[in-house]
Amino acid sequence: MRELRQVATGVWxxxxxxxxxxxxxxxxxxxxxxxxxxxxxxxxxxxxxxAVEAHGWRVVAGLSTHPHWDxxxxxxxxxxxxxxxxxxxxxxxxxxVERGWAEASATAPGHDRALFGALTPLPTAxxxxxxxxxxxxxxxxxxxPAPRGCRVVTxxxxxxxxxxxxxxxxxxxxxxxxxxxVPLLDVGPGGDGARAPRDPVADYRAAxxxxxxxxxxxxxxxxxxxxxAVAVGREAIARRFADDRAYLRDPDGSRDPRLADxxxxxxxxxxxxxxxxxxxx
Numbered sequence: 105m106r107e108l109r110q111v112a113t114g115v116w117x118x119x120x121x122x123x124x125x126x127x128x129x130x131x132x133x134x135x136x137x138x139x140x141x142x143x144x145x146x147x148x149x150x151x152x153x154x155a156v157e158a159h160g161w162r163v164v165a166g167l168s169t170h171p172h173w174d175x176x177x178x179x180x181x182x183x184x185x186x187x188x189x190x191x192x193x194x195x196x197x198x199x200x201v202e203r204g205w206a207e208a209s210a211t212a213p214g215h216d217r218a219l220f221g222a223l224t225p226l227p228t229a230x231x232x233x234x235x236x237x238x239x240x241x242x243x244x245x246x247x248x249p250a251p252r253g254c255r256v257v258t259x260x261x262x263x264x265x266x267x268x269x270x271x272x273x274x275x276x277x278x279x280x281x282x283x284x285x286v287p288l289l290d291v292g293p294g295g296d297g298a299r300a301p302r303d304p305v306a307d308y309r310a311a312x313x314x315x316x317x318x319x320x321x322x323x324x325x326x327x328x329x330x331x332x333a334v335a336v337g338r339e340a341i342a343r344r345f346a347d348d349r350a351y352l353r354d355p356d357g358s359r360d361p362r363l364a365d366x367x368x369x370x371x372x373x374x375x376x377x378x379x380x381x382x383x384x385x
Contacts, residue, residue, distance in 0.1 A: 106151035146214035169278030171197035173204035192265030241314035261311030
């Protein structure tokens with residue numbers, strides 16, 4: 105059973121041993137629960153199922169922050185619950201699903217292929233039809249069956265249609281604002297630069313601006329990144345934004361302490377090479 109830590113009223117976090125990946129569960133007073141990015145290994149996801157059952161909650165919906173394989177997994181125990189994602193994220197995954205499944209199978213075997221990436225366009229609470237384009241950069245209410253008080257912010261940093269969840273003073277940021285990873289740019293699926301956006305650094309900066317506005321507008325005091333430690337308090341959250349902006353000012357010359365991790369350093373080297381090729385191409 106995975107350990108769940110409460111970080112705000114009705115908001116719980118489980119941190120996995122694999123890549124310090126964070127799962128968030130948002131729970132209403134009646135036990136209706138929204139699961140965000142449920143985990144990586146099959147054991148982690150099964151452990152989350154057990155933890156949710158032990159609390160007496162019932163999963164009514166899921167949320168995938170972005171279309172990378174480690175964020176689109178699910179459990180058969182919750183198979184009937186819709187799993188929401190931004191329409192752009194769903195389209196991006198549809199064009200790359202076999203490569204994503206191959207990576208999932210190699211790194212975290214045992215998942216159900218039929219559930220992999222089976223996502224539903226976001227429902228919004230403003231009367232827009234299911235699957236309508238979600239405005240970039242502004243918090244939009246997330247409609248039923250999600251718990252009350254959930255809003256999403258969509259952008260194109262790190263991956264197309266990346267979204268963050270804002271609820272109850274908590275920002276669930278997806279793969280951004282981490283204390284263990286530098287900003288990881290969208291350099292194309294599988295590193296295919298030919299399919300990368302025109303200016304991924306600008307996309308990332310715009311996303312940071314949007315998320316910072318959400319922190320202010322929604323009075324956020326807790327930040328949960330996709331990987332790494334939870335940041336508590338406005339000062340700690342502001343440092344995350346400052347660190348990511350400092351890296352983006354000069355990725356090639358960065359001496360960011362997060363680069364001490366070998367995997368992060370490898371991703372950094374790859375995206376610096378990508379940016380150099382764009383500059384000379």
